[in-house]
Amino acid sequence: MSSNHAKVAVGASKDSSFLGGRIPSEIEIMAKQLKDLDQEMFRKILKAVVSAIEGKDCREAMKAIAENAAVPEERLSYVVAGMYRLLKEALRIPTSSLKQEVFKEDLRELRIPEEFITDFASVVFGNRRTALEAVATQQGPRLPSLKDFRWRVDVAISTSSLARALQPSILMQMKLSDGKAHRFEVPVSKFQELRYNVALILKEMNDLEKRSVLNIQD
Amino acid sequence: MAAIITETQSIKEAVTSINTIELNKFSRLLSRILQKLHLKEERTFSEEEEQKLQSALSLDKQDLSLVLDTTAFILEQAVYHNVKPASLKQQLEKIHLSPEKAEAFCQAWTAVCPDVVEKVRQRIFAPKKLEHVGWQLNLQMAKSTQAKLKDPHAVLELGVRNEDSQSVVEKVFVEFSHQELLQFYNQLETVQAQLDSLT
Numbered sequence: 001m002s003s004n005h006a007k008v009a010v011g012a013s014k015d016s017s018f019l020g021g022r023i024p025s026e027i028e029i030m031a032k033q034l035k036d037l038d039q040e041m042f043r044k045i046l047k048a049v050v051s052a053i054e055g056k057d058c059r060e061a062m063k064a065i066a067e068n069a070a071v072p073e074e075r076l077s078y079v080v081a082g083m084y085r086l087l088k089e090a091l092r093i094p095t096s097s098l099k100q101e102v103f104k105e106d107l108r109e110l111r112i113p114e115e116f117i118t119d120f121a122s123v124v125f126g127n128r129r130t131a132l133e134a135v136a137t138q139q140g141p142r143l144p145s146l147k148d149f150r151w152r153v154d155v156a157i158s159t160s161s162l163a164r165a166l167q168p169s170i171l172m173q174m175k176l177s178d179g180k181a182h183r184f185e186v187p188v189s190k191f192q193e194l195r196y197n198v199a200l201i202l203k204e205m206n207d208l209e210k211r212s213v214l215n216i217q218d
Numbered sequence: 219m220a221a222i223i224t225e226t227q228s229i230k231e232a233v234t235s236i237n238t239i240e241l242n243k244f245s246r247l248l249s250r251i252l253q254k255l256h257l258k259e260e261r262t263f264s265e266e267e268e269q270k271l272q273s274a275l276s277l278d279k280q281d282l283s284l285v286l287d288t289t290a291f292i293l294e295q296a297v298y299h300n301v302k303p304a305s306l307k308q309q310l311e312k313i314h315l316s317p318e319k320a321e322a323f324c325q326a327w328t329a330v331c332p333d334v335v336e337k338v339r340q341r342i343f344a345p346k347k348l349e350h351v352g353w354q355l356n357l358q359m360a361k362s363t364q365a366k367l368k369d370p371h372a373v374l375e376l377g378v379r380n381e382d383s384q385s386v387v388e389k390v391f392v393e394f395s396h397q398e399l400l401q402f403y404n405q406l407e408t409v410q411a412q413l414d415s416l417t
Contacts, residue, residue: 143393185344
């Protein structure tokens with residue numbers, strides 16, 4: 001009984017790193033591979049990985065790096081995988097929860113060379129951060145969102161059933177982010193219902209943003 | 219006011235048949251037809267009901283359908299031209315409908331006229347029509363790409379009915395962030411401004 005407790009106590013030396021209780025293997029492997037890597041090469045790879053995270057096509061950059069014989073392909077792949085994972089995990093956590101010093105400490109624990117730690121920190125905490133966060137917001141599971149909204153107000157002057165109709169109606173066209181387009185007609189009464197409901201949701205959103213439920217401590 | 223009904227041969231025949239029907243029965247017939255007038259596709263009476271009517275009104279099948287069609291036609295024309303009850307009565311007497319029947323038409327028409335006209339006016343025919351609006355407001359706490367969020371998200375469910383498939387309503391789901399919803403709302407406000415400028 002007591003020996004089990006002892007084992008557990010030894011394992012938990014401090015609060016776990018921002019990477020969680022168990023460091024992902026690709027990061028551990030990368031840490032080892034970074035030892036004799038020259039900084040210029042490191043920075044090239046880092047740049048490519050960051051643009052990949054931003055969603056840009058970095059195949060050209062990666063090819064250029066791979067062709068440079070200085071780094072064998074296997075080693076390159078470990079470094080790239082580790083960097084990608086490290087940055088993704090760090091960017092996931094808002095800056096209010098993960099402070100730069102703690103981040104650097106955690107990287108020191110992994111025995112990553114100091115200059116590289118500074119470079120990593122400048123990506124995670126530097127001015128590129130907002131752009132990277134914007135990409136993360138767009139990704140992730142989502143229902144289709146409204147890409148394009150067009151509308152038209154028509155007045156039916158006369159129909160086959162009514163010589164003098166003078167009835168307005170609305171035609172809406174919605175193009176969604178999944179590529180589908182929906183075109184449908186909206187009777188005026190339904191339009192009012194739609195407008196009322198949207199206003200109601202906005203009001204509820206405003207209330208929600210003020211309420212104490214948002215004081216959930218991080 | 220221009221005549222809404224011209225006295226054709228079939229109208230003459232129909233009128234003759236109508237004049238033979240008992241007044242009470244005819245009034246009830248009128249109300250029933252008026253109820254269903256704004257519905258395009260439905261038959262006013264089922265097969266069974268038509269059979270019963272034949273015996274109740276002592277008319278054979280052909281005469282009965284002539285009577286029903288003519289009565290419906292007169293009412294549809296009344297809707298189309300939005301005639302006043304007095305004018306309607308005059309026109310009916312002109313085609314030799316008995317005064318009591320003309321009066322019955324007049325009374326039934328006065329009772330329901332504005333409603334029927336309004337319902338017919340509201341009828342839009344479009345391939346797809348928005349029928350139902352539902353929504354859900356969620357607070358997103360985290361996702362695989364971001365931890366520790368407190369992001370309100372709304373999902374709008376729009377029920378769109380296809381003109382040809384009476385029972386199937388297609389559900390369109392659209393998700394909005396706060397910002398996106400605000401944008402959408404502003405667009406709806408613009409539409410409203412246009413509607414307001416019409417009146």
